[in-house]
Amino acid sequence: MLHFFTIDAIKSGFLIKEKGTWTLSNTGNDAIQLGEVGLLEACSEGYAKWKLSIPAKQQTEAVVAKEIKDVPSEELLESVIAEINDNLAGEILDIVKSCSPVFFERLVVALLVKMGYGGTLANAARVIGRSGDGGIDGIIDEDRLGLDAIYIQAKRWEGIVGRPEIQKFVGALQGQRAHKGVFITTSDFTKEAQEYVTNISNKVVLMNGFALAKLMIENNVGVSIAATYEVKKIDSDYYVDE
Structure with missing residues (x-):
């Protein structure tokens, strides 16, 4: 169950990493005693409190990063160019x-x-x-x-x-x-x-x-090409097994 709420659990302080291994913290042990529903509610509440503690600028940067991740690669490349x-x-x-x-x-x-x-x-x-x-x-x-x-x-x-x-x-x-x-x-x-x-x-x-x-x-007046990048895609015809 915690697999689906790992981020919430980490931000709530229920999971801590020690020497490369994730373990339950004391508050995490207490949360476990709440049962499945109580634990999920505690995770969600803890995550919400963590988010409120983050400066608005960092939250904006996180949103922008997510939006960039959701943009198709070709559109992102065109935007950069x-x-x-x-x-x-x-x-x-x-x-x-x-x-x-x-x-x-x-x-x-x-x-x-x-x-x-x-x-x-x-x-x-x-x-x-x-x-x-x-x-x-x-x-x-x-x-x-x-x-x-x-x-x-x-x-x-x-x-x-x-x-x-x-x-x-x-x-x-x-x-x-x-x-x-x-x-x-x-x-x-x-x-x-x-x-x-x-x-x-x-x-x-x-x-x-x-x-x-x-x-x-x-029209390449007063400028020169600094670099050329090739954007490739799958050649569907190549994979046809005749």
Whole structure:
């Protein structure tokens, strides 16, 4: 019977370990005299008292550990990788913020090319700064045939970008009779700026610093693979006895 309540009995102080052997303590001997039902009740009560004596932090850690144990291995691995990438994105963003504006513009072009825009890196790089418009930093082809163009503004800013800056960019697009644009910043955008781009005819994408860093990781720009792990599963076909 005690086999099923070993933990309760230990935490209640009824079982003690001496030189590798579990034995009944004096309180354990007293509890035995209560009979089966009384013993189980004493174990449960003792465990409850022990739990109340533990600091809340330790109890939380125990709950978290149990929750982790209950999560499937693949989901746990994905969660760990996501956390690693989030931390890496923060490191990337810190480095990018310290780079020169020219380097930042080149980084943006390299990322867009990796994502499938602008054809080759050399062709894409030549269009940066050509427009001469204060609201546009560069133009990149949407496809390799150059059937449509995407206008870029890349700002290595610390402050949050507000609606006025986005309106200025949209005005520059309209001056070029352009329909698509990407505004990229190392900081973030105000709620008003985000709402503004949803109510205009031009297609404008706002990319903040964290989104930029995540896309750099996804497309292997400015990062390298540190380690590769193989996740294996049972090959059911192998075990077929023909």
